[in-house]
Amino acid sequence: MASCCKVEELNISICKEIEDTAMQEILSQSLLRNSLQCLHINGLPLEQESLDMAATLQHLTTLSLCGIASLNDSNFDRICMTAGFRVKELQVSNCTDLTDKACQSITTYCTAVSHLSLMNLFNITGVTILPLLKDKSRALKLKELLLSGSKNVRCIYNLF
Numbered sequence: 001m002a003s004c005c006k007v008e009e010l011n012i013s014i015c016k017e018i019e020d021t022a023m024q025e026i027l028s029q030s031l032l033r034n035s036l037q038c039l040h041i042n043g044l045p046l047e048q049e050s051l052d053m054a055a056t057l058q059h060l061t062t063l064s065l066c067g068i069a070s071l072n073d074s075n076f077d078r079i080c081m082t083a084g085f086r087v088k089e090l091q092v093s094n095c096t097d098l099t100d101k102a103c104q105s106i107t108t109y110c111t112a113v114s115h116l117s118l119m120n121l122f123n124i125t126g127v128t129i130l131p132l133l134k135d136k137s138r139a140l141k142l143k144e145l146l147l148s149g150s151k152n153v154r155c156i157y158n159l160f
Helices: 020-027 028-037 048-055 075-085 100-109 127-134 135-139
Strands: 010-011 039-040 062-064 089-091 113-118 144-146
Touching: 020 048, 048 075, 048 113, 075 100, 100 127, 127 135
Parallel strands: 010 039, 039 062, 062 089, 089 113, 113 144
Antiparallel strands: none
């Protein structure tokens, strides 16, 4: 990247030719690390190190990880622990290995979230997202909750 780079949003979703090592090189650029606020890396074949690097971006407020096959409860918990307090928009739709443990990570660490996309997560029931919705101050921040296709969600109706 050029030395004058001040990119605030990067969307390289489904650019399947971008391999993990290339992603690490992109995310290690100091100017990008200091300016990037929105990162969309949906569907990329990424490993843990790239996901960890993404979570450490200093100004990150939007993180879209939809369809990343390597995303699981464990590495997602690390992402939430590192970046959750900054992220306002979080998208993890179509990450089929995520379970209610991932929702627990969101509830625990993503204190600023206002837009949350959990579509097509077949292994979640929604039980662990309830504390986020029952906490009045956090619930008032939440403007969008997308659960479409997460067919095992059954407890949200208690809130409305």
